[in-house]
Amino acid sequence: xxxxxxxxxxxxxxxxxxxxxxxxxxxxxxxxxxxxxxxxxxxxxxxxxxxxxxxxxxxxxxxxxxxxxxxxxxxxxxxxxxxxxxxxxxxxxxxxxxxxxxxxxxxxxxxxxxxxxxxxxxxxxxxxxxxxxxxxxxxxxxxxxxxxxxxxxxxxxxxxxxxxxxxxxxxxxxxxxxxxxxxxxxxxxxxxxxxxxxxxxxxxxxxxxxxxxxxxxxxxxxxxxxxxxxxxxxxxxxxxxxxxxxxxxxxxxxxxxxxxxxxxxxxxxxxxxxxxxxxxxxxxxxxxxxxxxxxxxxxxxxxxxxxxxxxxxxxxxxxxxxxxxxxxxxxxxxxxxxxxxxxxxxxxxxxxxxxxxxxxxxxxxxxxxxxxxxxxxxxxxxxxxxxxxxxxxxxxxxxxxxxxxxxxxxx
Numbered sequence: 001x002x003x004x005x006x007x008x009x010x011x012x013x014x015x016x017x018x019x020x021x022x023x024x025x026x027x028x029x030x031x032x033x034x035x036x037x038x039x040x041x042x043x044x045x046x047x048x049x050x051x052x053x054x055x056x057x058x059x060x061x062x063x064x065x066x067x068x069x070x071x072x073x074x075x076x077x078x079x080x081x082x083x084x085x086x087x088x089x090x091x092x093x094x095x096x097x098x099x100x101x102x103x104x105x106x107x108x109x110x111x112x113x114x115x116x117x118x119x120x121x122x123x124x125x126x127x128x129x130x131x132x133x134x135x136x137x138x139x140x141x142x143x144x145x146x147x148x149x150x151x152x153x154x155x156x157x158x159x160x161x162x163x164x165x166x167x168x169x170x171x172x173x174x175x176x177x178x179x180x181x182x183x184x185x186x187x188x189x190x191x192x193x194x195x196x197x198x199x200x201x202x203x204x205x206x207x208x209x210x211x212x213x214x215x216x217x218x219x220x221x222x223x224x225x226x227x228x229x230x231x232x233x234x235x236x237x238x239x240x241x242x243x244x245x246x247x248x249x250x251x252x253x254x255x256x257x258x259x260x261x262x263x264x265x266x267x268x269x270x271x272x273x274x275x276x277x278x279x280x281x282x283x284x285x286x287x288x289x290x291x292x293x294x295x296x297x298x299x300x301x302x303x304x305x306x307x308x309x310x311x312x313x314x315x316x317x318x319x320x321x322x323x324x325x326x327x328x329x330x331x332x333x334x335x336x337x338x339x340x341x342x343x344x345x346x347x348x349x350x351x352x353x354x355x356x357x358x359x360x361x362x363x364x365x366x367x368x369x370x371x372x373x374x375x376x377x378x379x380x381x382x383x384x385x386x387x388x389x390x391x392x393x394x395x396x397x398x399x400x401x402x403x404x405x406x407x408x409x410x411x
Contacts, residue, residue: 005135006142011188012129016142018184019122022080023150024157025177029087029111031158032170033104051105052112057357063116064216064350065209068343072121073192077182079118084178086110090171099168107171119353120346127337127345129191137334141278144326144333148278152271216347219340226339228397229291229332230352234359235390236295236328239383241363243302244270244321246371247380251305252314255376262311269315273301273322280323281330288335289398294327295391299384306380 006012037048067075086107093099126143130136161170220226252263281290301321308314336348363383370379 006139009131011191012139012142014184014188015129016146018181019143020146020149022177022181023146024153025174026147027150028158028161028170029174032090032167032174033108035167036099037101037104048101048104048108052108053357053361055109055112056116057354057361059113059116060354060357061213061347061350062209063118064120064347064353065212066117067120067124067346067350068212072125072346073185073189075117075121076125077185079114079121080178080182080185083111083114083118084175084182086114087171087178088175091168094168116350116353120349123333123337123349124342124345125192127342133338136337137281137330140330140333140337141281141326144330145275145278148271148274148326152268152275212347216344216351219344220348220351223339224401225288225398226332226335226348228394228401229288229328229335230355232292232295232390232394233328233332233352234355236298236387237356237359238363238366239387239390240298240325241360242367242370242383243306243380243387245360245364246367247376247383248305248318250371250376251308251380256308256311256314258311265311266305266314266318269318270322273319274326276319277323277326278330281327288331289395291328291331292391292394292398294324295387295394297321297324297327299324299387299391302384302387303381306377306384 006016033048090099090103090107093103122143126139127133127136130139161173165173220230248266249263252258252266256262277294298321301317301319301324304317304320305314306317308317332352333349336352337345340348367379367383370382374382
């Protein structure tokens, strides 16, 4: 099946459009909260952004637990409306007084924390929403385009909105997109299935979250293929944070001697490569070798950027790297959705998000030290080479465990 087949199902189209709309709002939110924080704190603005990252890591596993315990539809509606409320507080505060840093920290913690409940609920619902297991990988690929499309169109929309809207009202727009998402969900309510776990065993509600996580951990521990994939995810995210989040902007300014506009172009090129990759990944065979091949492509693309002497070469490298990135994301997510009981998908997904988030945070932290010790290009090359090493190791790992790297549907 191809990704286009997903558009034959109206409820999936409504869900995709609403999440695309919400992703664009999230981009405006990130621009606004980052820029206001920089104006107030300068280089210390990282504390505001870091508070959101910490919130995601702190609440991450808990969100997965309750995505498997509670009605997922209600969680998604509730978190959308609560995020709309919190984000809308900023323009309201600006009307009556001044916006202070603690306001931004509060909003960042609340929005990121609520996101850890919404995301596993959405991902856990997709197998039921798809109905046909053969369509699941294509649906995952389509849903993953939302934030990647926002990465492409976001910069242009930011410039347009700034022509007639004060920056604090970017929060108003983001709040509106959360409301739109909640309304869209109500239109497809009948397509959601209640969690069978609670229906078949109501006493499970009284089980402690720690016991839930322990059960999920044992399921995960016994799945060698997924354990290896998650380890590689953490390592690749560590390197991705060091190269893309820290290295690319530094390289653009210090080595290529280009402006922030050029950095935006590189981000746009990365988004284009992501979209092309998703259209391809949605149609390939479900083989975990492709995940590690994706790591190889990502590392090669980053090396092209690190060795670029012109902006055009850097743009080419961004497209190459971006093509490899979603290959692992989509295959890993489809594995979680198909190899585990539906009643544990949320928790397993949260383990995946936690490992990926820890790797990303550690990568950006380590990068700040390495870029002070070594030339920018050298550091980017080293971390890119590690990504390639992870890809090669993963391919050998699949051969060693002698497993067919394909998916099955848990009953």
